[in-house]
Amino acid sequence: MEQELVSGTIAAVVFENPENGYAVIKLDSDDGGLITVVGTIPAPAAGERLIVTGKWTAHATYGRQLEAEFLERLLPDSTAEIRAYLSSRAVRGVGPKTAEKIVAAFGTDSLKILEAAPERLTEIDGISRKKALEIGASFRQQVAVRRLIEFLAGYRIPAQVAVRLYRVYGAQSLERVQEDPYLLAQPQFGAGFGAADQLALELGFDGDDARRVEAGVIFELRHNLTNGHTFLPQDKLVAATSQLLSLEAEPVIAAVDRLTELGRVEHSTIAGIAAVYLPEYYEAETAIAARIRAMAQHPPAPLPDAERVLQGIEAIAGITYAERQRDAIRMAAERRIMILTGGPGTGKTTVLSGILTLFSKLGRKTLLAAPTGRAAKRLSELTGRDAATVHRLLEAQVSPENGEMFFARNEDEPLECDAVIVDEMSMVDVLLMHSLLEALPQEACLVLVGDPDQLPSVGAGSLFSDLIRSGIVPSVCLTEIFRQARQSLIVMNAHAVNRGELPVLTAKDRDCFFLRRRAPAQLVQTVCELCARRLPQNMHIPAGEIQVISPTRKGETGTANLNRALQAALNPPQPGRHEKLSGGSCFREGDRVMQIRNHYDLPWKRANGSSGTGVFNGDIGTIVSIDPKEDQIHVLFDDREVVYEPEMLSELELAYAITAHKSQGSEYRAVIFAIGGGSPMLLTRGVLYTAITRARELLLLVGNEELIAQMTQNNRRNKRYSGLRFRLQGEA
Numbered sequence: 051m052e053q054e055l056v057s058g059t060i061a062a063v064v065f066e067n068p069e070n071g072y073a074v075i076k077l078d079s080d081d082g083g084l085i086t087v088v089g090t091i092p093a094p095a096a097g098e099r100l101i102v103t104g105k106w107t108a109h110a111t112y113g114r115q116l117e118a119e120f121l122e123r124l125l126p127d128s129t130a131e132i133r134a135y136l137s138s139r140a141v142r143g144v145g146p147k148t149a150e151k152i153v154a155a156f157g158t159d160s161l162k163i164l165e166a167a168p169e170r171l172t173e174i175d176g177i178s179r180k181k182a183l184e185i186g187a188s189f190r191q192q193v194a195v196r197r198l199i200e201f202l203a204g205y206r207i208p209a210q211v212a213v214r215l216y217r218v219y220g221a222q223s224l225e226r227v228q229e230d231p232y233l234l235a236q237p238q239f240g241a242g243f244g245a246a247d248q249l250a251l252e253l254g255f256d257g258d259d260a261r262r263v264e265a266g267v268i269f270e271l272r273h274n275l276t277n278g279h280t281f282l283p284q285d286k287l288v289a290a291t292s293q294l295l296s297l298e299a300e301p302v303i304a305a306v307d308r309l310t311e312l313g314r315v316e317h318s319t320i321a322g323i324a325a326v327y328l329p330e331y332y333e334a335e336t337a338i339a340a341r342i343r344a345m346a347q348h349p350p351a352p353l354p355d356a357e358r359v360l361q362g363i364e365a366i367a368g369i370t371y372a373e374r375q376r377d378a379i380r381m382a383a384e385r386r387i388m389i390l391t392g393g394p395g396t397g398k399t400t401v402l403s404g405i406l407t408l409f410s411k412l413g414r415k416t417l418l419a420a421p422t423g424r425a426a427k428r429l430s431e432l433t434g435r436d437a438a439t440v441h442r443l444l445e446a447q448v449s450p451e452n453g454e455m456f457f458a459r460n461e462d463e464p465l466e467c468d469a470v471i472v473d474e475m476s477m478v479d480v481l482l483m484h485s486l487l488e489a490l491p492q493e494a495c496l497v498l499v500g501d502p503d504q505l506p507s508v509g510a511g512s513l514f515s516d517l518i519r520s521g522i523v524p525s526v527c528l529t530e531i532f533r534q535a536r537q538s539l540i541v542m543n544a545h546a547v548n549r550g551e552l553p554v555l556t557a558k559d560r561d562c563f564f565l566r567r568r569a570p571a572q573l574v575q576t577v578c579e580l581c582a583r584r585l586p587q588n589m590h591i592p593a594g595e596i597q598v599i600s601p602t603r604k605g606e607t608g609t610a611n612l613n614r615a616l617q618a619a620l621n622p623p624q625p626g627r628h629e630k631l632s633g634g635s636c637f638r639e640g641d642r643v644m645q646i647r648n649h650y651d652l653p654w655k656r657a658n659g660s661s662g663t664g665v666f667n668g669d670i671g672t673i674v675s676i677d678p679k680e681d682q683i684h685v686l687f688d689d690r691e692v693v694y695e696p697e698m699l700s701e702l703e704l705a706y707a708i709t710a711h712k713s714q715g716s717e718y719r720a721v722i723f724a725i726g727g728g729s730p731m732l733l734t735r736g737v738l739y740t741a742i743t744r745a746r747e748l749l750l751l752v753g754n755e756e757l758i759a760q761m762t763q764n765n766r767r768n769k770r771y772s773g774l775r776f777r778l779q780g781e782a
């Protein structure tokens with residue numbers, strides 16, 4: 051659609067979100083009509099003049115509105131507009147009465163006085179010097195944010211970036227950006243390296259400017275965290291940065307040296323490789339290694355009368371433990387740290403419950419945690435004890451100053467406990483482990499439980515595998531599959547796949563079936579029929595308890611397309627069922643949705659009135675209502691209701707179908723794994739294994755058996771650069 055340019059005066063502010071600057075305003079356009087403008091318009095105030103560039107869109111309830119992409123904002127110049135502007139409480143300390151007095155005293159010079167000579171406000175009755183200066187400061191802040199937005203808009207950098215920048219640098223923001231545009235590439239500002247680089251080059255920075263090359267090096271290290279690497283070999287880092295900036299190696303090597311001197315990167319030799327780290331990852335690895343080594347080397351404290359104690363626990367559980375299970379429970383009591391691993395059905399949870407019983411007999415106050423909300427909930431259901439996410443355990447909070455997340459539990463405010471047990475350890479990354487260890491009291495012990503064959507953590511590093519492979523942490527690996535679990539073809543197939551053997555796909559009357567669908571369209575149709583009719587009718591499994599999983603997002607059998615088809619099958623449009631279109635997706639009341647990034651300060655409320663903050667990557671909920679008037683979507687995550695404003699919808703996705711990666715740490719009554727294609731990076735044994743092990747009662751593999759065979763064979767694990775194993779072994 052065509053970009054439109056409209057100018058006018060703000061008549062009213064309908065809605066405003068001060069956090070991100072999103073607003074809905076009524077604009078008295080110079081062409082004569084009153085129009086609705088929506089977009090990032092931080093701190094709008096009636097009376098202000100705007101020149102808006104944007105696109106017209108049609109809103110289901112509100113009709114035509116202009117979505118602002120770029121804004122030029124001019125302060126009002128007539129006395130009437132200035133009066134309206136100041137009356138709107140845009141400037142802290144000024145209400146309608148004071149506005150009236152200011153305009154009466156200074157006329158069209160009012161705003162100039164506020165900016166340059168606020169002390170003159172004392173000429174007005176009732177304004178003290180202190181108040182006059184406060185008013186001046188508030189006004190100057192407004193002007194500074196606006197200038198910043200306008201400056202960045204000139205380089206097509208969105209206003210949200212300006213708002214975030216202002217939160218950190220305040221009135222100095224513009225100066226700071228002009229001095230070093232690469233500031234904008236820092237993740238908390240979100241402009242991206244490309245945009246910052248373009249701005250710098252347009253401002254006249256040389257290609258080999260030190261600030262540019264240093265920012266390029268840091269960008270490469272950061273970017274590679276998303277590929278799982280906690281460090282990069284120096285030669286790879288130099289080559290990648292040279293290519294990024296179209297420069298020779300020399301200036302890049304010089305930049306790495308300068309960054310080293312400034313402490314902005316760290317160096318180590320890992321297995322003979324010159325490794326370059328971002329400081330927080332270097333600190334995380336070195337601190338984890340030091341603490342874990344000390345815990346692992348702590349002399350064992352023998353459990354008195356162990357045999358009788360274990361028998362007592364067996365009696366409570368009504369079970370006879372296998373030898374390794376007994377070893378594990380005893381080890382947990384005797385050692386400062388231990389690792390318990392095993393595939394599905396090998397009794398990890400059974401042992402974990404035994405450890406809990408033992409710890410309570412020993413009077414140890416024990417905290418239970420898992421990396422995701424769903425995993426924590428399941429752990430709590432299985433053990434009958436409270437379990438929290440690791441983030442909640444550590445009391446994750448958002449700093450009001452810079453909007454960054456931090457943990458209230460740390461070295462100074464450690465957890466109050468004698469032991470911590472963490473399940474689903476394969477999902478924990480090095481930064482989270484570092485924080486957990488910092489908050490762990492010196493004398494407390496730690497039990498780490500997980501299945502190392504699950505997909506590795508989303509965050510950088512290969513923490514769990516490094517801990518296991520280092521060989522220094524006391525460990526028990528459970529391999530025996532128990533009778534009950536052996537009856538499950540889901541469990542047996544998971545183990546078969548893990549050994550590189552084909553899963554059994556032909557058995558009848560079992561909990562695992564295969565349906566051959568080679569044509570993608572047919573595959574999608576079958577998945578929809580299974581969810582909408584066959585499983586609910588024939589197996590009495592409601593659609594809400596079925597999870598469709600695909601290895602990939604893309605393609606006809608990827609999650610994006612499956613979601614569209616499943617939405618149409620399970621939750622079609624209906625009169626009275628509200629919808630909201632956003633970024634190519636349609637959200638509808640009744641839809642299953644997933645939050646796709648950690649949002650630590652997103653508020654939630656329970657029906658009982660209790661409230662809190664934090665919705666996390668992978669949390670799945672249901673759209674309970676869409677309020678067209680407020681333009682808000684209400685999503686229920688278990689019992690917590692969260693309100694999404696329009697600009698937050700990029701954090702939400704339909705979740706009838708999710709990728710295997712996103713399914714980690716969750717379990718579903720029935721899983722349908724749709725295997726119709728994907729890149730070789732995704733068609734791996736780890737992905738198949740993870741998908742299979744998500745199913746509790748029923749697993750349906752739908753698609754192409756050759757791809758299943760291919761996945762079983764493809765044991766590729768993308769190599770992650772990590773120094774933790776060597777550090778644990780004392781070799782780095």
Ligand SMILES: Nc1ncnc2c1ncn2[C@@H]1O[C@H](COP(=O)(O)OP(=O)(O)OP(=O)(O)O)[C@@H](O)[C@H]1O
Pocket residue numbers: 369370371372375392393394395396397398399400401532533534535
């Ligand atoms: N020593 C034992 N004797 C008999 N049954 C056992 C024993 N240990 C575990 N089981 C049974 O084996 C099954 C699997 O155990 P559990 O759920 O603890 O395994 P898990 O490793 O946690 O599995 P998953 O990862 O699939 O949840 C359960 O039904 C459990 O009761």
